[in-house]
Amino acid sequence: MVTGRLQASTSVTTDPETGSAGVLLEATGLTRHFRIGGPFSGRFLHAVDDMDLTIRQNEIVALVGESGSGKSTVARLLAMLYRPTAGSIAYRGRPLGSMRSRREILSYHGRVPMVFQDPYSSLSPVYRISHGLERAFKLHRPELSSEQRQEEAERLLSSVGLTPPSEVLHKYPYELSGGQRQRVGFAQALACRPELILADEPVSMLDVSIRIGLLNLMAELRRRERVSVLYITHDIASARYVADRLLVMYAGHLVESGPAEDVLSHPKHPYTQLLLSAVPDPRAPIALTGRAEVGEPPRVVDPRPGCRFRFRCPYAIDECSRVTPRLRLLRQAHTAACHVATSDLDMPEQEGLP
């Protein structure tokens, strides 16, 4: 009887890619502008413009873009560290703007915690590792007794690969390496029993040999703890490694989104194509064909309408400087914001841009 029930419950854990796709977080028309050059300059930097984004339960979504493309601003908007200039974010259908009480906001922070880029400055040097975990328990899980807190802290540290946990708990951050500190960051996020972890460049400060361990950890946490992860990165290869879906940002606009493998094998937006061609890869066939691309990052201070990639785009047409392209469905579950890109939906044999 008992064993039968156990089996039934384990078989419920479905494949995350096909499993039930409950929407966890949904942003619509998300926009954030920053005033620059003093209070009366009247000039605004458009960090994020009119972005729609959905994150479902138990999925890893990667947000990819170059520095200054607005990807960290998106993370901060989703973490309620910034208020959007326009647009809305809903968590399980509930708009964040309607959350007023401290309890509600605290509970949201617990469900959607953030892991920061720099493991050297995101942990306070004067507290032991146990402090950050204890604090999360006290704020978000007051029902735990002190023994339970100790037990849970040790469980979390071993689940992020920090062993022996009872020793690590009593260490100070300076006694840990960068990779270990970043694991502490994930343990702290997990301490609130989150549903979505916002990971802003969690591996870019780490050595190459350490990075893959953390990417594997994210995949494992999704499988074991059933959390979703928004993985923000400039490294499209690592995004492909862990993510189910890729979102590509350019100059504050979402320019392409789709299943990771499909975006890599059939990039539709010219920026995604440029990005993929620039990835250094020793396994690539010898290729020095890439023209020395001298295009510079776009200006996003009071931008005019139109595609923001048009100055660097080899396929730009007149329309690109007049009309801001909207995301269009071009392949199965795969959209791109480009006037020129062709759809593969009707003609499955046709490839996208040359």
Added chain:
Amino acid sequence: MVEYAAASGPVRAVDRVSLTLAPGEFLAIVGESGCGKSSLLFAIAQLLSPPAEIVSGSVRFLGQDMVTLADEDLRHLRWRSYSVVMQSAMNALNPVMTIGEQLRDATLAHEAMPGRMLRRRSEEVMRLVGIDPVHLQSYPHQLSGGMRQRAMIAMALLFTPQLVIMDEPTSALDVVAQRSLMIQIKALQREFGFAVLFVTHDMSLVSHFSDRLAVMYAGQLVELGGTRQVFKDSLHPYTVGLMQSFPSIIGERQVLQGIPGTPPDLARPPAGCRFHPRCPHVMPVCRVEESPVFTRSDDLVRCHLYANGHGPIASIHQRHD
């Protein structure tokens, strides 16, 4: 050998590293943070300052030992015969001087030159790196990261030196700017024939650009060979591990393992082979005895696996250092 004086005794950042660089060659030195690659570079460029010091060894450049060279003679070689491009252009350029003024300063520090010639030379080097000479009037903050880094390279090329030393010149750039800068460096090198010593933590970056690749771990050179050779057929377990550490955008999605553990603290390096605590092929001898260097023509590997001509390749023999 380079050591840093520390309260707890000297920290050996570079330990018996021997390298040769041929004229016009592109040699990349890769390794993780704290492996001593920048210390090595600074030692070669004679830029170390206390508490760091070269405690033994020599740097022979154009027939002279730079370690023992008098300051006056060294100043004569600097910038004319070899130049250095630093990692962060934002910090290396002076924020309150225009690019043109900084080029002038760099030139006049090493050669008296009339104003008109100086201007012409400045415009020339700016064009070489693909920046419009109007930016000679610009301040560093008015340029993008990629342009600042190119301006640094322009400065390094003022005297068309025989050697340009580069310390992670692309690490602050995004991949697109990074690739375009690499292509430009390679093109300039082809045109002027200078040698490049290029330090980076990202071995995939140089995979298509460098002639030879040197891999450093914990202050030591652990592998050296032709770049394609090292990628295709890595000898040292650390290099093999590094190759397994970065995901690819090509081919099947594979599960990678990286390298377990963390790089050692150079103040207390592990006994025996410094990589042994992280090595999947560790043998008893690795824990107690440092591996000698084994060579095959110009290639080199420091690993016990290759003792007595064993290991995947024959014809490898021990070098005494």
